[in-house]
Amino acid sequence: MRQSKWILIVLALLLGLVLSACSTGNDNTEEDAGDDTQESKEEKVLNISSPSDIPTMDPILTEDNVSTQWIDTVYEGLYRQAPGGEIVSGIANKDETEVSEDGTTYTFHLREDAQWENGDPVTANDFVYGWQRATDPDNGSFYGNYLMSGKIENSEAIFAGDMEPEELGVSAPDDYTFVVELEGPLPYFESYVINSNFLPLNQDFVEEQGDDFSLSPENILSNGPFKMTSWSAEEGWKVEKNESYWDADNVNLNAINVKVVKDADTRLSNYEVGELDRVTLSGAQVKDNQTSPDYQSLT
Template structure:
């Protein structure tokens, strides 16, 4: 997921100076220039990213910035379209066995940037390499249900036993543990990209650390990468679908502070920037201002072992006592929207194309008076007259603002409630959560794949993402049933019911808001696709128009 970084004023100035000199902004192509002999706008896009790319090794990459680069310079069996649905990329044919366990892919003719053909062996090598090195996203092979993936991660089997085999250069066979409705969707994720074995082994531990020690087989190729300053894409003329690619170049500049980004935007050095909440009021009336929904959510975890917070009425009261609209519209002002469910709106449609959030509606909403009634009832049930608890938060500015708002809301609206804020570094916040050594914890979650299940199976007993000792056997059983259901309509009903168990039946967490983003983007920039999971951006179909 994207990293929004903040720096001191001193670092801001230093970064700005370095960018202007080191990345040669003064000579970067502006998008309103004309190509010689061509009346159309120059197809050059200038954008920012908040951090450098740690690695472009698809078997090791674990951050949204690397995923975006890999998505645009490489290609796998499938990629995401404008609706975030999987479409065939290097696969021209995908045949399932009758039991939906064996999947056979036929590859199209395509080449790496060094001229070598992309083969089925490239997929087998890369996928087994993920498992061999126990890479960060190896669990995606388990989620995809690929045969022996879980046993390999548990060190019960060898990586060579992963259920993938190159039948010949153009035929790839993948074997699953059982039918998996998520399989095709997951294949768009960068961890499932191919790699050229000979080239990887020649590069050794330097592979993918610079632009000239990685191969490209996607819409673009990297032609420059200056660490901590930026990188440049150029159209890959050897790409199999090069005719669909409109942009000639993309210049990406590492800009770690929103104020620096807006300065660059104002001087027409870049075409798209993110705004901090402090800058929203200044630009909200600009014709190029936009707010965008993101797929991440922020919510309150409750320690379900706590003698008072373990009470469902208390949890409902806390949920209902917070004015979420004021939180997003007055405090955050960054495009975030109130959320009263665990699956965010605008991304996950049913088989008949209805939004998940619209179908299931809102949970645990009501008036302050209703919240106070539940509060009094919960205190009576637990034998208490008041309650003092603490909230575990990361020490970021945004989390501090949110926690202070929640503190004021709960102490004002629930008589006898006292909330102490305990801010710690982000990594320590996670340690505290995993140990369940908190009362309340301000948490966030970004999806791993484009399906509601990525928000719903978090709450399995002893699951790594549960982190609050919540358990409902009905939920666990229904997750197992939904994972094996291949009738998509029936499965979607199960997903809806999973959320109802979590929130309607148990009020297990308190959703706060769906994350948003406020941006400035020039009107002439068309068809930059923004995805909720995996790679954030696809530039394959992007263009610049007058």
């Protein structure tokens, strides 16, 4: 069974020496264990912390790890990175991707069961719009420039203001075929497209939000494993399982609650009183907690 990149996102937040509780305290067990017809109502919620707020949820503006991690929980691109680093299928079926003999044309075939949170299908036009938006110099995407300029056909001229974003070397021959023209062969191109700047965006939704796009959960439209349902500046945020996600049956968490806690000792205290399910240890905390039954090394 394919494991989605959101698992890696959680691990990235927890990587290191941690204390991990055995239970989140959010389980609802069956009232009658003898009733074989009654399904378990177990609610799987993970409560963790972050040392900082999310600077942005706009995929083309992210320049930090926190933003990237959580953008990748609510969006899905052509491919994802599985545990262990393998590049696997996302919206595109990796096994069906076609590459021209000279290595400059990639043809991606998209799955037809992927949809946005509002029920709209995820189409090749969403990738065309998302990539064009990343190369528009008016939008100020630092990594869009770094990752695309001189690589995607016409991208360098677009960033220089000599061509329009609509002239970028991407096209949608039909709703589920996305074609990319490169300036030259790029052997590592498939590893590039897991970056946030290569995500699809629903053009109608983005343009309807205007300057408010991505500033709050109401201004974000998910096509990934989770959807953001709350976000309070400097306090925290919550993502919940996106039932519209094409692979929702394999998303085993119902929600992730993230609390912004900047001080390491405060994070540990929050864990000890049961407000957090896991906490990363630092400095003297490692030595002080090595004998705890909750202590784990996630390296």
